[in-house]
Amino acid sequence: MRPIEQLVQQYKDRELALPIWCENGTLKLIDQTKLPFKEEVCQIASVHKLGEAISSMKIRGSGAIGICGAYGIFLAALQTNGDPQKVKKAGDFLKSTRPTAVNLMKTVDEMVKETKSSGQNLIARMEEKAVEILNRQLDFEYQLGTYGAEVINDGDTIMTHCHSGAFGGAGYGGRALSVIRTAHEQGKKIHVYTCETRPYLQGARITALELKKFGIPHTLITDNMSGFCMSEGYIDKIVVGSDRVAANGDLANKVGTYMHAIVAQANNIPFYTATSSHTIDFNTPSGRDIEVEMRNASEVTHFNGMPIAPEGTQALYPSFDITPSSLISGIITEKGIISKPFETNLRKVSSKVIV
Ligand code: RUB
Numbered sequence: 001m002r003p004i005e006q007l008v009q010q011y012k013d014r015e016l017a018l019p020i021w022c023e024n025g026t027l028k029l030i031d032q033t034k035l036p037f038k039e040e041v042c043q044i045a046s047v048h049k050l051g052e053a054i055s056s057m058k059i060r061g062s063g064a065i066g067i068c069g070a071y072g073i074f075l076a077a078l079q080t081n082g083d084p085q086k087v088k089k090a091g092d093f094l095k096s097t098r099p100t101a102v103n104l105m106k107t108v109d110e111m112v113k114e115t116k117s118s119g120q121n122l123i124a125r126m127e128e129k130a131v132e133i134l135n136r137q138l139d140f141e142y143q144l145g146t147y148g149a150e151v152i153n154d155g156d157t158i159m160t161h162c163h164s165g166a167f168g169g170a171g172y173g174g175r176a177l178s179v180i181r182t183a184h185e186q187g188k189k190i191h192v193y194t195c196e197t198r199p200y201l202q203g204a205r206i207t208a209l210e211l212k213k214f215g216i217p218h219t220l221i222t223d224n225m226s227g228f229c230m231s232e233g234y235i236d237k238i239v240v241g242s243d244r245v246a247a248n249g250d251l252a253n254k255v256g257t258y259m260h261a262i263v264a265q266a267n268n269i270p271f272y273t274a275t276s277s278h279t280i281d282f283n284t285p286s287g288r289d290i291e292v293e294m295r296n297a298s299e300v301t302h303f304n305g306m307p308i309a310p311e312g313t314q315a316l317y318p319s320f321d322i323t324p325s326s327l328i329s330g331i332i333t334e335k336g337i338i339s340k341p342f343e344t345n346l347r348k349v350s351s352k353v354i355v
Contacts, residue, residue, distance in 0.1 A: 003131040010135060016171045020059070020067050022130065025078050027071050031058045032167055036209035047076045047090045054097040054104075057200065061168020062243045062279060063137055063175065066103030069094055070130040073111035074123075082122035084115045099291045100252050100320045101243040102281045107133055138170035140276045141178040143334035148179030148239065148274050149186055151330065151337065156183075156236040159193040159226065162254035163202035164241025164274065165210045175241040175274040177210055179332060184216045192218040193235060195226060197254060199300050199317065223256045230267045238264050239332075242275040249325030249342025250287030251275075255318050261327040270329040277333050277349050287322035295319045 001009070004023050011018050020029045027044040033056070034040045042058055044050050050072045053059050059068055069091075076090030091108040098104060111129055118125040152158065158180060165177035173181040183190055192211055197203035204220055211218040221229060229235050238260060242251045251257075251273055264271040284290055300315035301307060309315070331338040331346070338345045 003127050007131050007134065010138070011171065014138075014172070016138075016166075019167055019169070019171045020064060020071065020134065022071050022074065022127070025075070027068070027075060029053070029059050029064075029068070030167055032060055032206060033058055035167065035205050045075070046079060047072055047093065050075060051093055051097045054094070060202070061163060061165075061174060062101035062103045062241065063141075063169035063276070064167065065098060065101055066107045066278070067130075067134050067137060067170060069104040069107040070111050070133040073108060073115075074126040074130045077115070077123045077126040084122070087115055087122075087126075088112050098293060100293045101279075102284075103276075103278055106278055134170055137276070138172060140278075140334035141170055141172040141174065142182075144175060144274055144276060144332055145173060145178035145182035147334070147337050148272070148332040149182040149188070151270070151272060151332075152179065152183035152188055152190060152237065154188045155190070156188070157191045157193060157234060159195070159229065159235045159238045159260070160207060161195045161203065161223070161226075161238075161240050161257050161260055162197045163206040163210075165207060167206055167210065168241075173210075173214075175276065175332075176239045177207070177214075179239050179272075179274045180211075180216060181214050184214060190216065192216055193226075193229060194218055194220055195223045195256065195260070196220060197256065198223055199303070202254070226260050227263045230263050230269055235264075235269055238269060238271045239274055240272075242273045242279050243320055244284065244290050245273070245275060245280045245331060245346070246284040246286050246290060247280075247282045247343065247346060248286045249328060249331065249340075249346060250290075251323050251325075251328065251331075252287065252290045252292065252320045253323065255321045258321040258323045258327075261323045265327050271323075271327055272330050272332055272337075273323075273328060274332040277335055280331075280333075280346055280349065282347075282350065287324060290320075290322060292321070293319040
């Protein structure tokens with residue numbers, strides 16, 4: 001069986017739709033900027049176009065861009081007829097497209113490392129390896145979903161921010177929504193509050209769409225309503241994804257996460273991140289060392305190309321913020337739920353010990 005046929009079969013067996021796949025040298029992905037109104041497939045045959053799709057958020061979410069990094073290296077191998085030096089250069093370009101999410105860097109590095117032992121069969125090996133990475137991420141989603149569902153009680157109301165779900169991952173539920181989806185599939189009666197997530201509205205456009213598809217009851221709120229909802233007792237738990245977890249447990253996630261975490265602590269509401277062990281970056285000692293991507297201010301002054309502020313208004317768009325580990329109750333991974341002290345317990349995960 002060809003890698004693509006194997007992949008399609010795996011997804012069929014699990015009754016899931018493939019979010020990202022590659023056929024005959026063309027990468028196919030759902031254009032997330034068009035959601036929820038259209039599920040349009042974007043076709044990409046060059047590393048340059050892939051970089052553009054990542055920077056312009058056609059594909060986004062740390063898991064999904066990690067998978068794209070792997071396929072991007074396969075495309076680079078095809079485009080350069082398997083020239084390892086040029087493949088490495090393409091990898092450096094891909095890594096520069098979004099600086100905060102570490103999965104992109106890690107999958108590119110993993111693929112480039114593999115070129116060293118691939119010999120004559122470099123192109124074929126790159127395709128196999130990309131499929132392997134996609135499948136591995138999908139397995140992680142089920143595993144972390146099962147661990148994470150342990151902290152969700154029947155009757156819980158869970159708040160999430162941004163979109164940490166299937167379109168932004170390997171297709172089951174990404175990270176936060178894998179926890180929520182698993183709890184729902186276990187028969188727990190849950191309700192989700194999804195923050196709209198200004199300015200890109202990933203929560204309103206994509207999380208609400210997935211919750212609807214999964215049949216999970218939910219309520220959309222604007223980001224500035226989370227304090228009210230928490231102080232009034234609407235929320236039992238918070239589960240968000242992570243773009244990078246530093247060695248001390250601080251995490252980078254979509255801007256706004258930090259303010260939700262502070263309000264959660266003030267109201268004794270447990271705050272979890274659902275992530276994979278690959279999002280933990282031991283080369284980053286603390287949140288202070290994470291580069292926060294600054295996006296174009298026009299994304300704040302405009303919506304869908306329409307201005308929403310007087311012409312000439314200055315704006316700022318830090319795409320992520322840092323939530324200090326002191327505000328985090330637990331880090332849900334495919335290897336188990338990591339509790340405090342994070343500094344020591346995160347290290348144990350890297351040596352495969354469940355803590
Ligand atoms: C995405 C974002 C998501 C994370 C975590 O930002 O902040 O919350 O990717 O989710 P953007 P996950 O929309 O700018 O890519 O861990 O599932 O990737």
